[in-house]
Structure formats: structure tokens, C-alpha cells
Amino acid sequence: MNSPVTAPAKPSDFIRDIINDDLEAKRHDRVITRFPPEPNGFLHIGHAKSICLNFGLALEYRDKLPASGTRCHLRFDDTDPAKEDTLFEDGIQADVRWLGFEWDGLYHASDYFEKMYQYGEQLISAGKAYVCSLSDAETKAHRGDVKTPGTNSPYRERSVEENLDLFRRMRGGEFKDGEHVLRAKIDMANANMKMRDPMLYRIRHTAHHMTGDSWCIYPMYDYAHPISDAIEGITHSICTLEFENNRELYDWVIDNLIEHAKFPSRPHQYEFARLSLNYTVLSKRRLQELVEGKHVSGWDDPRLPTIAGLRRRGYTPESIRAFCASVGISKANSTVDMAQLEFSIRDDLNQKAPRVLAVLKPLKVVIENYPDDLVEELDAAYWPHDVPKEGSRKVPFCKEIFIEQDDFMLDPPKDYFRLAPGKEVRLRYAHLITCKEVVKDQDGNVTEIRCTYDTETKPGDNPVGRKVKGTIHWVSARHAVDAEIRLYDRLLSEEAPPTGKDSEFLNVVNPSALQVLTGCKLERSLADAKPTERFQFERQGYFIADEKDCHPGAPVFNRIVTLKDSWARSQKK
RNA sequence: UGGGGCGUCGCCAAGUGGUAAGGCAUCUGGUUUUGGUCCAGACAUUCCGAGGUUCGAAUCCUUGCGCCCCAGCCA
Numbered sequence: 001m002n003s004p005v006t007a008p009a010k011p012s013d014f015i016r017d018i019i020n021d022d023l024e025a026k027r028h029d030r031v032i033t034r035f036p037p038e039p040n041g042f043l044h045i046g047h048a049k050s051i052c053l054n055f056g057l058a059l060e061y062r063d064k065l066p067a068s069g070t071r072c073h074l075r076f077d078d079t080d081p082a083k084e085d086t087l088f089e090d091g092i093q094a095d096v097r098w099l100g101f102e103w104d105g106l107y108h109a110s111d112y113f114e115k116m117y118q119y120g121e122q123l124i125s126a127g128k129a130y131v132c133s134l135s136d137a138e139t140k141a142h143r144g145d146v147k148t149p150g151t152n153s154p155y156r157e158r159s160v161e162e163n164l165d166l167f168r169r170m171r172g173g174e175f176k177d178g179e180h181v182l183r184a185k186i187d188m189a190n191a192n193m194k195m196r197d198p199m200l201y202r203i204r205h206t207a208h209h210m211t212g213d214s215w216c217i218y219p220m221y222d223y224a225h226p227i228s229d230a231i232e233g234i235t236h237s238i239c240t241l242e243f244e245n246n247r248e249l250y251d252w253v254i255d256n257l258i259e260h261a262k263f264p265s266r267p268h269q270y271e272f273a274r275l276s277l278n279y280t281v282l283s284k285r286r287l288q289e290l291v292e293g294k295h296v297s298g299w300d301d302p303r304l305p306t307i308a309g310l311r312r313r314g315y316t317p318e319s320i321r322a323f324c325a326s327v328g329i330s331k332a333n334s335t336v337d338m339a340q341l342e343f344s345i346r347d348d349l350n351q352k353a354p355r356v357l358a359v360l361k362p363l364k365v366v367i368e369n370y371p372d373d374l375v376e377e378l379d380a381a382y383w384p385h386d387v388p389k390e391g392s393r394k395v396p397f398c399k400e401i402f403i404e405q406d407d408f409m410l411d412p413p414k415d416y417f418r419l420a421p422g423k424e425v426r427l428r429y430a431h432l433i434t435c436k437e438v439v440k441d442q443d444g445n446v447t448e449i450r451c452t453y454d455t456e457t458k459p460g461d462n463p464v465g466r467k468v469k470g471t472i473h474w475v476s477a478r479h480a481v482d483a484e485i486r487l488y489d490r491l492l493s494e495e496a497p498p499t500g501k502d503s504e505f506l507n508v509v510n511p512s513a514l515q516v517l518t519g520c521k522l523e524r525s526l527a528d529a530k531p532t533e534r535f536q537f538e539r540q541g542y543f544i545a546d547e548k549d550c551h552p553g554a555p556v557f558n559r560i561v562t563l564k565d566s567w568a569r570s571q572k573k
Numbered sequence: 574u575g576g577g578g579c580g581u582c583g584c585c586a587a588g589u590g591g592u593a594a595g596g597c598a599u600c601u602g603g604u605u606u607u608g609g610u611c612c613a614g615a616c617a618u619u620c621c622g623a624g625g626u627u628c629g630a631a632u633c634c635u636u637g638c639g640c641c642c643c644a645g646c647c648a
Contacts, residue, residue: 012587013586013587017589036648037648038647038648040647040648077648079647079648080647080648082647083647083648136645136646139646140644140645143644144644145575145644146575146576146643146644147575147576148575148644149575150644177646178646180646181646190576191575191576191577192575192576192577192643193575193576193643193644194577194643194644196644199645199646201646202646203646204646218646220645220646220647220648221647221648222648225648241578241579241641241642242641242642242643242648243642243648244577244578244642244643245576245577245578245642245643246643246648247577248577271578273579273641278584326585326586326595326596326597327585327586327596327597328585328586328587328596329586330579330585330586330587331578331579332578332579332580332585332586332641333578333579333580333640333641333642334584334585334586335584335585336584336585336597337583337584337585337597337598339584339597339598340584340585340596340597340598341597342597343596343597343598344597346609346610350609350610351610355607355609384605384607384609384610385605385610385611386605386609386610386611387610415608417608418608426606427606428606428607429606430606460606461606462606468606469608470606470608471605471606471607471608472607473607536607536609538607538609539607539608539609540607541609563607563608563609563610564608564609564610565608565609566608566609567608568608569608570608
């Protein structure tokens with residue numbers, strides 16, 4: 001289904017610059033990265049950027065430094081038992097693999113709970129950590145704010161013995177949630193809020209999906225992450241911009257443990273800008289709200305930018321990787337245009353998707369001078385002249401066909417070169433027809449077109465001296481296969497959702513992001529399309545047989561993306 | 574005068590003192606039995622602003638301005 005990842009073009013960015021410097025200066029002789037999701041939800045296109053970066057780095061440098069141990073880990077950051085679940089781990093692994101990557105080792109932060117605990121005792125013994133018994137509210141009050149220093153906890157000067165005793169009893173389950181926490185003893189007046197005696201451990205009498213009931217104290221991210229990285233020998237720990245302030249603490253944890261712990265590496269944290277895309281949402285909270293509020297059908301709804309959603313929509317792993325490579329890695333907050341994502345899938349599918357004929361909104365055409373019972377089996381190539389692939393099928397042609405409603409106009413502008421009263425048009429792979437008569441219902445709607453075909457020209461023929469500019473697609477009425485087709489469009493009707501903290505963005509969800517068409521007419525060969533098979537419906541766009549709902553004899557297709565349509569664009573003006 | 578970051582074409586993004594890459598989007602032509610693809614061409618005298626250093630500045634200095642992040646016992 002998806003081909004393995006080969007070394008990308010020649011990416012260059014500040015992270016690769018740093019790695020190259022480190023290698024040159026011999027600070028490292030290999031590079032070890034990690035992708036560390038919390039298993040509390042589904043992956044989205046933003047995660048794909050991080051996945052491509054971390055796994056991509058390992059692939060690239062493994063080429064340059066064979067047998068060095070260069071690799072990328074998948075690590076579940078499972079330090080908050082209340083939110084995490086094995087179900088999410090399975091989904092995440094499937095998504096990473098689908099994107100075309102394989103991890104060199106699967107780890108959990110929870111693998112290191114015992115070590116982390118021992119390091120906690122070590123920090124206490126060194127006078128670098130203490131058990132604090134302030135309430136949540138009191139702690140907050142002591143923290144100060146960005147402009148005013150905090151004040152020391154009254155428990156800050158507890159003795160090593162008392163701290164050790166309390167910490168052991170915390171682990172032993174003697175206290176209720178929230179009664180005590182373990183804190184680093186740093187500086188309550190530090191300008192960096194993250195350094196004001198940050199919490200290292202909290203009590204949580206909650207079962208953990210990996211460790212069960214073994215623990216009732218759990219480490220915080222800022223404590224667990226640097227330790228996990230260091231234990232695994234990570235050399236370059238890459239995360240997003242919002243963790244810039246956490247880096248100082250990351251370094252503090254490692255620096256205060258490294259002598260005692262003998263870590264295999266001294267990892268450093270680097271931050272890059274997370275992906276933002278217009279016309280959609282990429283925050284876990286908002287995605288969750290869409291799913292739970294039933295605004296979409298689930299985490300794999302093709303309108304969503306989740307990996308599962310993009311997969312079901314019909315995006316290929318290759319196209320997503322190409323997209324990630326095209327947006328680059330930098331530290332500037334930026335919002336990428338959805339058109340760039342759409343380009344990536346068009347560009348990929350142009351070479352991969354066979355061309356077939358399908359009429360989305362049918363209009364019947366009767367060819368008056370065509371014999372009633374004649375069926376011509378016309379040869380139709382699957383690939384256009386510019387795609388170097390072989391293969392064709394026969395498409396049946398007969399007296400009654402369907403064309404696209406948009407391909408007929410009663411009163412067309414001069415530059416419209418499709419069908420109109422008295423005008424001639426070419427039927428793809430078939431004959432030239434001329435519109436002779438228009439049949440309307442009582443309300444004046446066009447219900448049928450009556451044409452004649454040029455008996456002098458053969459199908460596929462391009463007679464000299466005849467200028468027939470338009471070519472339209474069609475499907476034989478007698479042989480057509482009925483189908484359901486789901487037309488997808490952008491999730492939001494505005495570029496950016498409102499900035500409000502609440503659910504305001506729901507007001508801007510595009511009501512026509514999904515449009516379900518039934519009674520669509522497919523060419524005969526599509527009757528038994530296999531789920532996940534992709535095609536280009538000529539002149540319409542790229543489509544995929546839905547992985548869940550498409551069945552033999554009852555095809556269901558999703559529109560992945562439209563073709564570029566410069567005529568439609570010029571009409572808009 | 575809290576701290577940490579970031580500001581290069583409509584959107585991304587190279588560039589690290591030697592005279593503004595590339596992609597997306599857009600616009601012109603050409604090819605075309607997809608108004609697709611492809612091909613050819615156009616698209617930043619200028620890098621948030623203002624000063625300064627220099628033979629030379631997007632790159633160095635000074636100073637303004639704008640945007641993002643930090644006050645969860647979340648990650």
C-alpha cells in the first residue's frame with residue numbers, strides 16, 4: 001500500500017545544522033531521536049510533521065553514519081494515568097506505520113517509573129527536592145505571577161530525613177491525592193515561572209494502563225521527559241515551541257542527576273514551530289469537541305485533519321510526507337495554506353490514479369440518429385499521454401447516455417465550450433454530438449437533451465479541419481452503475497477559527513464540508529471497486545472507494561480533492 | 574525595564590557581511606480528446622520601522638514596533 005521512505009530531497013533547517021555541528025565537533029557520534037506522543041488521543045497532520053522530522057532524521061543520518069546506532073524511538077509519554085489508554089497506543093502505532101515509518105524500539109515513560117523514583121530519592125538526599133504539603137490553592141498563591149516573585153513554601157526546609165520518609169510513604173499509599181507533592185528546590189523568584197520549585201511528583205490513586213496499581217505517585221512531564229530521554233540515549237530531543245520555557249528545567253533535571261545516573265547521553269532539547277493549517281483545526285481539544293459533539297462521524301471522518309481522517313479521505317502517506325517536507329522546519333509561528341496540502345495529493349495521484357468516467361449529477365442525453373440496440377465497446381486508456389503507464393478497458397456506448405449537468409448550458413457565455421443548443425462537443429473516447437433539442441419539465445428545468453452524432457467520424461478520431469474545443473465525460477445509461485459519492489470540502493468556512501476559548505469555532509464549521517450525492521452514474525468497470533482503490537474521475541477530481549462503506553455492487557466513493565479548475569475560477573471573477 | 578521566542582513576496586521558506594533560492598498560490602502564452610498534466614514566461618531594487626558601522630548589511634550595532642509562549646498536582 002505504501003512504499004518505504006527513502007531519503008528526502010535535501011532538507012536543510014536549523015535542527016539539521018545543529019546536528020551537523022554536533023557531529024563535526026564530536027559531541028555525538030550518532031543521532032538518536034524519539035517521537036513521544038501521550039496516548040490520550042489520535043494523531044493529526046501536525047503530529048505527522050513531528051514524525052517525519054524525527055524518523056526522517058534517523059533515516060538520513062543512518063545513511064551517513066552506518067552502524068553508529070543512529071535511530072528513532074517511539075515512546076509513549078504515559079505519566080498521567082487518568083487520560084491515557086492502550087486503545088490510543090494501538091491507533092498511534094497504526095498511524096505511524098501507515099505514514100511509512102518503523103520505530104527502532106517501542107518505549108513507555110512508565111518503563112522508567114522505578115528509576116525515576118530512585119532519582120527522586122537521590123534529589124532529596126542531595127537537598128535538591130522536598131516534599132511540599134501545601135494545598136493546590138496555597139501552592140498557586142505562593143507561585144506569584146509573571147511579574148511578581150513567588151514566596152517559599154513553609155515546607156521548603158524540611159530535613160532530608162523527613163523528606164525521604166514522606167516521599168517513601170507517598171509511594172506507599174499512606175496519603176490521599178493532593179496531600180503532598182515532591183518539588184524541586186530551585187528558586188521561587190526565578191523569572192522563568194517553570195523554575196519556581198516545579199512539581200516533580202503528585203499522588204494519584206488511579207490505575208495506569210501499563211503499570212496497573214503498582215504506583216499511586218506519578219512523575220510530571222518536566223521530570224519524566226528529560227530522564228526518559230537520557231535513559232534511552234536520546235541525543236536530540238525535539239519538541240514544539242511552547243516548551244521553550246521548559247528547557248531550562250529539562251537541563252536542570254539532567255544536570256542534577258547525570259553524575260549519579262551515568263546516562264548514556266546528555267540530551268538537549270530543541271524546539272520548532274508546530275504546524276498550523278488554515279480552514280481547519282489542529283488542537284486536540286477542538287478535534288475532540290467535533291467528535292464528541294457529533295459534528296463529524298468519528299475520529300476518521302474524512303473532513304478531519306487526523307491521520308485516520310486523511311487516510312479515509314484518500315490522502316496517501318507519500319503525499320503527507322511530501323507535504324511535511326515542503327513546509328520545512330523553522331521557529332516562526334506560521335499558518336500553512338490548505339492549498340499546499342491539496343497540491344501534495346494532486347501531485348501524487350496524478351501519477352498513480354487511473355482515469356475513469358463517472359457522472360456526479362446526471363443529465364440524460366438521447367442520440368436520435370444512433371441505432372436503438374447498438375452497443376459499441378470503445379477502447380479507453382486508463383492513463384493520459386503524459387503518464388507512462390499501460391492499460392485500458394472497454395467502455396460501452398449506446399443511444400442513451402448521461403452527461404454532467406454542468407456540461408450543458410441553455411445560454412452559455414462565449415468562452416463556454418461544452419454542450420449548448422446547436423453546439424457540438426466531443427464525448428471522451430467516443431463520438432462528436434450536436435445538441436438539437438432541449439426537453440424541459442413544466443417548471444422549465446432541463447430534463448433531457450436530444451442530440452445527433454457525427455456518423456462520419458470514428459470514436460477516438462480527431463478529424464482534420466474540425467475545431468471541436470470541448471470534450472466532456474459521459475456514461476452509458478444502460479450500463480451505468482449507481483453509486484453514492486461523498487463530496488468533501490474544507491472543514492471551516494473561514495481561514496481561521498475565532499480565537500475565543502470556548503466553542504465559538506463551531507459556528508464557523510462549513511455546513512457543506514460534506515455533501516452526499518446518490519444516483520451518481522459510474523462507468524461499468526467501477527461496479528466492483530475495492531475499498532481504498534483510488535481513481536481520477538476525469539474532469540472531476542480524485543476519488544477513493546470508501547474503506548468502510550464501499551461494497552461490491554454498491555459502490556461508495558469519497559472525493560479526495562478536486563482537479564484544478566481554471567474555468568470555474570475564471571467564471572467566479 | 575518579568576522572562577523566553579519570533580518577524581524575508583498573498584502562504585510556507587532558504588539565506589549566517591559580498592549584492593534576495595525554492596515550493597504553494599496567482600497571472601501570460603504554448604501543447605492537449607481531462608478548461609487536468611506538462612512546457613515557456615511573469616511575480617520582493619528589497620528583507621517589521623528608524624538610525625548607525627562598513628567599500629559593501631536581510632545578515633553586525635543601537636533603538637522602536639508587532640506577534641507567540643510561560644502563573645495545571647496536563648503534556
